Amino acid sequence: MRTTLITRAGAVLLAAPLLLAASPSPSGPLKPVTDAGTSFLTATTLAAGQGADVAASTGDYLYWAFAAAEGRTVTVDVDVTLPPTAERHGAQSWSVEFFDGLRRRQSCTSGPQDATAQQADAVLKLRCSLRQVRSWAEPWSGDPLPGTYYVRLTAGQVPQQDLGLAAQVKLRLTERGGAGDAQPEGGELNAPLVPPVNAGTAGTAPATAPSAAASERAVAPGEDDESWISAAVTGANTRWYWTVAGGILAALAGVAGYRLTRHPRGHRPTPQPAGPPPPQPPSTY
Template sequence: MRTTFRGALAALALLPALALGAPAASAAPSPSATASGTPAPATKAGTSFLTAVNLSPGQDANVAVSTGDYLYWAFGASEGQTPAVKLTVNLAAGADRHGPQTWSVEVFDGLRRRQACTAGTQNATGDQNTTALQLDCTLREVRTWAEPWSGDPLPGTYYVRLSVTDAPQPDLGLAGSVQLHVAAKGNADNAQPEGGELKAPLVPPVGGGASTAKAAAPAAAEEHWYTGWFSGWNSRWYWTIGGGFLAALAGVLGYHLTRHPRGHRPARYGAVPPQSGPHHHHEGYAERP
């Protein structure tokens, strides 16, 4: 009982210190941030657009890769900025490779449209003596708005895809590493006036157009007195019975036309030809006295 009472008194004695903000213990540094305050580099990469690893502003990526895999990262860009992507691909040891390798970097917008690079090396090839490849891509300035038919870069999410476009078959699966850095210059104050403003997201919202579903409903089909006879689950029975009746009628009619021609049937052995009279004689014979 005394031990419990002493513990309660000790807890009450610490309340003033906590209320004044005195730290009870030194806080451990966040594992997601470095000493300078910048986010720690990402150590993973996605394998598709849906699994792309999101990079926060100023965050790099340092990833161990396997030759032949598709790698995806995602970052955000606002109007007035000119994003630039820089990558360093550390290839596997030259003794393990069997030929040159070609790596490629591509950038897509939120609608997964491939964006053109105004500067940089999008494709790089290294032989067996090459230890690292440098790839970079500088996009166009992000606009505040664009025409629906154009492919201009708009504010939103952008995807970076790194892939191997050409490599010997035995080299697929070799271990390597990639360093990714995304930079952007400019801001909204430097954006060129376009005379418009982006008011809708790049991707339409889920369920868009549901309000117009009733207006676009097809018109009801016109009904007649015989509509119910040839529709529904029993329509095939009507068609079967009608088809069988027509087939039987056609057979009877065909038999009547082919086996019973018009007019009376002739006698079984044909008509008897007319006989000659008593004074009839053939030519070449003389009449007897």
Template sequence: MRTAHLLRTAAGLTAAGAALLAGASAPASAAPADTGTASPGASGSAVPGTAGTSFLTAAALGRGAPVQLSASTGDYLYWAFGAAAGQTATVGVTVSLPPAANRHGAATWTVDVFDGLRRRQACTAGTQTAAAAADAATVSLDCTLRQVRSWAEPWSGDPLPGTYYVRLSATDLPEPDLGLPVRVEARVTSEDGDAEPEGGGLRAPLVPAVHPGATLAPGAVPSAAPPAPSGPSAARPVERARGWFSGISSRWIWTAGGGVLAALLGVAGYSLTRHPRRRPSAG
């Protein structure tokens, strides 16, 4: 029994030693794999992505590395991204066109940006529409939106925080070129700014008070009321003459005159067109 116990103890020590040796050698073999690993898009390179064919199926477009995908000429491609108050977003799209030998002419590409209510947003900078020649290899489009506001009037079209949609389309191209394969690269970047740029105060009136005939000293601030004239030559304020018809506006006078004239014309017309009735003869 004692011999068997010693054998079991020796076997356990041997297994523990083997496990320690394996653990000590594992980091040495895994170290080269960790040093050469990088996350996709960390260096700004494009990553594979997708695109929708309508507003409801728009693919998410995150900030950072651009996304690349294959598409066909003539398809409508949709992406969606979010924007917060104070941000100014810029959307960029690069289309790698088919070989010139397979195309039949020039093509025009357009990128449009819509807000969550499907309202088309204006671009403050960038090339929103570009024409690619028949021998061009790529066409680049970009659109810089207005700064997103924290609030806006209901009737205005100012950009508000929320989801925005990007649509890429070929607006003008030869019909035989429909369906040719293209390679699309889309990206979105944003710059943070003041969320409420209109929150400042007015230090001075935009239009200062004007007092005809008064001269102010340099640096003096005009008072709320003009200075009263003095001296024997001061002009007195002109008072409007008051009479019987001073409180009646000219509109009422013209209305009453027009009514009287219409009545007279009506009586005159009746008298001119009235014919006397003939009495029937007694016989």
């Protein structure tokens, strides 16, 4: 396994502001936060095991940030109390998403990440489980590494008249796993992946003598069954034959095209010989 030092260093730097917030409080469970950010830069920080209870407006983007260590699997549960039914004008679609410290979207392994509430529904429930945070990853992969993560809650499809209506959002973060379980579930092999070298032997059919007719039709390996046509168009001078043939065909095509496209000439009438001049009257002078 290769360790991506640059990626891990970046994750540690991104997680540094949240290390103190991620440590559990000795006085018991932490109170939920009552606000949320509106972008990645203004995301509200959540400690380990801390939730949020926020009064929001329909259509707002809500952001929270937290720190996740290697081996941890984080799950977020969201309950959205929708505006009163009498004030709504149709169905609403909500979505919850995870992003890592580099703002790459992380896929969910379970839960209804996207849900639609009909006009008669009062509460909408969402759930998303982040993939287990790994201790290493290849540079080309998007596997979650230790560091800062963001939760984003959005209302995707909402009637225009319902934008800005008051809604109540309750968010809960739960974690499981530890540093000793930094590899994904099922990441250990029970046996080496070694393909068999000699899987079996092919069956041999009894040898039979070829018939006389087949022997007559068979061609010896050293002989070539060629005709005079194939011999004329193959060999070292093949390209010269094809060049000459192509030139002849091009000339014929040019003559035929000229004959087909030239303008027809009309037949001129044959001039008749002139007759004797008419007699002239005598002059009076």
